[in-house]
Structures are given as C-alpha cells and as structure tokens.
Amino acid sequence: MIKKSLFLTVGIMYLFFIIAPIILMMIGSFGEKWFGTLLPTGFTFEWYAKLFSRLMYVRAMKMSLQVASLTVLINAFLAISSVYAVYVLNKDWLTRAFDFIILLPIAVPPVVMGLGLVQAFNWPGFSLVGTWQLLLGAHVIFTMPFMLKPLMANMELIGWNTLEDAALSLGASPLFLARKVLVPNLLPGLISGSIMTFAMSLGEFQLAVMVTGSTSQTYPVVLYQAFYVSTGFACAATTLLVLMSIVSLFGVIGMSFIFRTRIDKVSLSA
C-alpha cells in the first residue's frame, strides 16, 4: 500500500508539471498587471474583451475553426475508406505502408513539408501559397495519423472480417454495409480521431506560419504577435487556444460515457 501511494504521488506530481504552466497562464489572463511579482495583481476581464474586439484575432479564430473542421471532415473520409481497404485487403506491404504513413508527420518535419508546399504551389501568375486551401491540405497530412490510428484500432477491436461476411451473407449491398454496419461500429474511433485531429489542427503553428498569408492567418499565427503586446493579453490569447484543446480532449472522455463502446480502447497515441 505504501508502494501504491508512492506511485500515486509521483503521478500527481507529474500531473502538476503538466498543468502548472496552463493554470499560471489562466491566472495571468485575468490579472490586471503582472510584472515583477509572483502572481499578477488586480482582476480584470479586460484582456479577453480586448481579444474579442480585435478583428485580427476574431478573424484568425474563425479561420482556424474553418480549417480544423474541414480537416476533420476530409480526414474522416480518407481514413474510413483507406482503413477499410487496408484491413480487408490484409496485404503485408499495405499494412507496413500504412504503419509508415502514421509516422509521416514525424518522419517529414513540418518545416520540410512547409518548404516543399511553398515551392510546389507557387507558379508564376498563380499561387496557392498564402491561401487557406493550401493550409488545409497541409493540415490534412499533418493530422492524418491521429485519425488513422484510432480507426485502425477500432477495426481490429470489432473483428471486422466476420462482421462483413455475416452482413454480405445476409444480403447487404456495399452501401447498406457501410451505412448500417461499418460507420456505426467505427463511431468511437471516429469520434476520438476527429477530436484529436481538430485539436491538432487548431493549435498547429509551424506549417501555418509558413503557408498562410495575411488573409488566411490562423489563430496560432496571430498568437505569436500577441506575445509582444502585453503579458496579460498574451496570457488571454494563449489561454483561449489551450482551453479549446483541453475541452476537445476531455470531450473524448465525455463521449466514452455516452457511447457504450469504450473509446479509450481505440483512442489515440502517436
């Protein structure tokens, strides 16, 4: 029992290490003044008010939400079709290729991808560089593993092959099969994948700063500029982004209570 409480203590200390900076930032975002003191002095909503009144931040947030939502949609489509194919075809080389795709965003760092995109989509007279559509393409690739992984785990969890055999023998057409069996059973993986994909795209900076232009700046890009405004403002701007990530993440846990299938079995880790 002593051992158990030791583990618990270590775990809680780790938790503290993770959330201390976040909490500090939240406190800072409500502080009137924070300079040279341990914690900020005064209490104010001014920073948030300022944040929402500045068109640049609001527009960037909208842009981020738009790109993130579309990233989720596109990735859901790509992932469902490819995960199904890879699983059903059950070819060794395909599975290995798939395992590698899951590692691609780490194997090809964002800066390399960004550099490539900037050069590949910049033709004389017509350039996609600086558009949000290009960022969307980049984010689809960047977040792909976070959709593929839980879906693949999900496929294995439900033992798809016999389910498909059963459905086919009962006379299901491919469409009926996809609609009534495949998608409903992939829902847990789809939800946890979507949430993670959404959170990743929302916070992504390294690609966005290279690929977007003045009209397509996303929130993290303008956030960088907020750092130079004032501590309180920077804290507020960061807190907003962080909160959105955390709310998404804990959405996964919430969903697992709603859906009977346990999401945590398929939820991610990359």
Next chain:
Amino acid sequence: MERRGWIYILLLPITIVLAVFLLWPFVLVFLESLFSEGRLSLVNYTSLFIKGLYRESLATSLILSFSTALLGTLIGIPLSYALHKSGRKTRGFLLSINAIPLTFSGLVVGFSFIVLLGTSGFFTLLLKQFFGINPLEFSAFLFTWRGLMVAYLYFLIPRMILTMISAWSNANWSLLEAAVSLGAGPFTVLFKVLLPMLGPAILAGSSLLFAVSMGAYGTAFALTGVAVKILPLVIFTHVSDLAADIEKADSLAVVLALVTTGVILLYEQVFSRKLVKR
C-alpha cells in the same frame, strides 16, 4: 480474394492527397537542392559543411535532440511505470492529462515556459524570494539550447509515457517472477528478463523523441526568436527571408528529413516487429 479487386480504389483518395501535398513537394525540394544558380551541382550540400551557420545548426540540433531524447527517456520510464501502477481509474485520467501537451503548438509551450521560468516568471521569482537567486542570471539559460531542452521535455515526456505504457501492460510479469523464484540475481533479472522485455519499447520511444525534437521549431521560435540556431529554424528563416537562397534551405531540408526518416524507420522496425504482433 478475387471479388475484392475494386477495394483498391478506396485507397485512391488518400494516395492522391499524400502524393499532392507530401510526395510532390518533397521531390521538388530534393530536386531543387541539386541545383545551384540554375546548374546541376552538389554545391548546396558541400556548403553545408563549409558554412559555419549550417554546420553549427546541424550540430546544435543533433546535440539538442540527443540530450532531450536521453533525458526524456530516463524521466519517462519511471513516470510511465508509476502511471501504470496508479490504479485503473486514475490511470485513464492521468493519461488524458498526459495527452494535453501533444495538442499544444510549440508556440504555446514556449510561451508557458516564459511565464514559468522567464526573467519575471513565477518559478524564477519564487527562487528569488526564498533563495535570493538573481532572476536575470537564473532565467538566462531558458533562452539557450539548455532552456530549449527543458521546454522540449514538456511535450516529449508524454510521448515516452505513451510508448511505455503499452509496454508495461503487455509485459509478461510471470517471467520476472519465475526468474526471481529461480534465484536470479538483480543483474540477471535486469539483463536477461527486463531489458529484453522492455528494450524494444525503450528504443522505439527514444528514437521517437529524437525525431520529434529534431523536427520541431515552434518552441524555439517562441522562446528565442531565431537566436538558437537549430536546423529547422534555419530552414524557416530562409523561407521567410526572401533574399536568402532557397536552394540552400532545400538541401538543409533534405538532410533534416533524412535524419528524421532514418530514425523513424528504426522506430517502426523496432516497434512494429517486436511490440505489436499482428
């Protein structure tokens, strides 16, 4: 199976997306890196070793990545064990907390460390109040590569934990018990049982950490601007600075991608072969 030929069509969308947004750009980067002033040459690559900035940035990146990977591994292993042992319910909760840093952009991590350890950061001032440590002197390290190391650990340790957690739960503890009951000494247990059992996961985890820190630049950008010259940051400045010569950036990018891909292939090899038996 015969009836399943059409299923390959379902792989078309993802293949197209990967080809257009990843493969083609990368091929372009590679091709461009082979040209200098309109002519085919390896000058971009040779200059990597001649020009101080490039050589230095490669060295800094390698040192930074190696030390963060090492530290992250050493800290991550006991932490993951503690999490593994902390009871079913707590573990689920702690693991979701653990995933938080993964969704943060490097920017956020950089900024939160300024708030924590910067010149007027919370921890810095705490040290000043209790131990009289000069804030300026203390926080100076944050804006060097050592500071980067600390900040990187914030999003690297969670990855190590994620890799190890499955290794702990897949570990065959009866093997360990058997060894101990047969009178094996601590060294035998460590080298004959524990390391073969956990070695692959540890190796996979640390190569993942290495590759991740090799490729990241958001945190460094937020913390130090472009003061600490790590490889991805140098590439980035070449892109934003229109005057700079982009072919040099291309060759740097190729080198960077080679390193990360190599390390990731190692990871994949170790991980998919030894841990995830299909």
Next chain:
Amino acid sequence: MSKVELRGVTKKFGRTTAISSLDLCVEKSEFLSLVGPSGCGKTTTLRLIAGFIRPDSGKVLIGNKDMNRVSVKNRDVGIVFQNYALFPNMTASENVAFGMKARKAEQGTITTRVTELLEMVGLSAKATSFPNELSGGQQQRIALARALAIEPRVLLLDEPLSALDAKVRNTLRFEIKRIQQESGITTIYVTHDQEEALAISDRVALMNSGRIEQIGTPGQIYSRPSTLFSANFVGVNNLIKGDYKGNEIFRWAGGTVSAACSCGLKPGRCWLSIRPEKIKIEKTEESQSNSVSGVCRGKIFLGPLVRLAVESYGEMFLVDLLNENLQEISTGKRMDLYFAPENTLLIREE
C-alpha cells in the same frame, strides 16, 4: 431447402492447397457434419459454398444450379460463425431483422418474423438487449435466428459451439438439431468435436488435408472406419500394426488373433483396429477362445468405466470395462484379452 453439391473443387492459397478436387453431395434437408483436424479445409469448404471465395477449378452447385457467377448476397445461404459475429451496434431483434431489411422486406413482415424467430430460439425477453449484454450461448442463438431469418436454402455453421462451455454446448447442440428438423433446412455443420458430429448428424464427412476421407452415417463412421485416418480420428481406438496372413488370421510380434471383415484384403502388412469397449477380459459367446495374453500396465477411472492399459507382445491395448468388481485388477497382473472377430477391423496399410 436445396441440395448442395461440390464437384471436383480445388482451392489454393498461394502454395498451400486448402481443398483438392473435393466431391461432396449434401441432400435436401440433410444434416451433414464436416469433421477433421485443424487446417484440413473445413472453413474453406464452407466459404466456397457461401461464395466468399471462388474455386480455382470445379463447381459449386446449390439446388442443381451452378453458383460460379452468383454473388454471396444472391446465394441465399445462412451462416453462423464461431465468434457469433453479431453486429455490436444493434439490438438482438435488429440483428435478426438485418437480413430482411437488407432485402427490403416490408416492415410488418419483418416484425412478425423477428418475433417468431426470437420465440423459436427462446429469447423473446432479450429482444432489446445489445450483444454485449448477452451470454455467449444467447448470442449464438441470436446469430442462428439471424441466419434463419432470410429463409436460406442452406444453413452453414462453422464451429458454432466451440467457444461455449460444455453445458451450454450440450443443450444448444440439440436445439440446433431440433430447429433443423423442424425447418427441414439443408445444413452443413463444421466441428472438430467428433462426438458432437456423431451425436447430431444424419451423415458425417471426415475431412483430411483438403479431401473427404470418409463419408457415412455416424454408425458407419464409428464402427466401420475405411481408412487408417478415420479409424484414428473418431473415438478412442486400438490400432495394431502387423501382418494379415490370410484365412482371417492377423499376427503381430508373438500375438495371433482371428479378425473378421477382411473381404478383399490380400495377405501382407496391415492394421488391426478394435474399440476399447469391444475387448473383454473373459471368454464370451462371440469371442470364444480368440485371445492373446498380456500384462496390465495401468488403470484409470472414467466414471462408470475403467480403462486398462494392457501390454501384449510389445503392443499396448486400451480396454474399457464396466466398473464392477475390478478391485483385484492391478498393475502387473497377467490377463487374457478376448476379441470377437466381428468387432475387429483390418485396414490396409497406405
């Protein structure tokens, strides 16, 4: 309710030949079991009939119609899988209704039929339960109802009971038989439990490495194995290698017995087969004095029976005796083993 026929069917996976020129005919309304060791091709045979895979050569016929160009969905074949394969996102009744919905049946028809089927498998009370709320046995009943819902022409069951514990297996086994008899549906039942196959089938087909080794009624399979494989596979058997000397005389090492049913067998190397329960330790009317002497080497209790291991001229015989007054038999005791010639069988060496 259709006849199922396989004619010279061969199926290869890469280099392994799973099925090699297999001929099989299952009559209308017949209950046929496919038995055989793991990897012998039972599942592959079912998948060929269902249409999940196509034969490399040969034909599959259902109701005398060549199925080669008919897709799974149009074959009207109901399948029950070992792992139930119920759709986890649907309730029991939704599972049963699935096939009818896929075939666009009328809602009213579906509702009546589902109620009827759930009643038949005794699970009306569980209509709204999800699969993960049902026991293994209950899940398999639902799976059976689901397969029957489409009124298939053929019912295929692939080791449907092997994931269940012995008690459930026993009750469900007879329930399947009852339902099959009531509906008269042509059924092919795969199992590796030979006891199960003998208990419920009209006929048993014994498979070995991609072919049918022997096919016949349970009685024939048990008492008249035609090959060494059959003799070995079904039940416990004594198989003694020796020489047929002609004139119903079989000899090994120093032992000699007379054995019947060697019609057509030429003198030479062959095997003697006799079931443990057919060996006696006392002279009987059938055996007369047809016997060999041996020494008891071991004794185990099998409930109502006692099984002795008796060595005779270098061969070990298993002998099953009723558990009465056998206290005096102990290891090392000398005894005579009596064989009735008509209970023995000589099998030619392959």
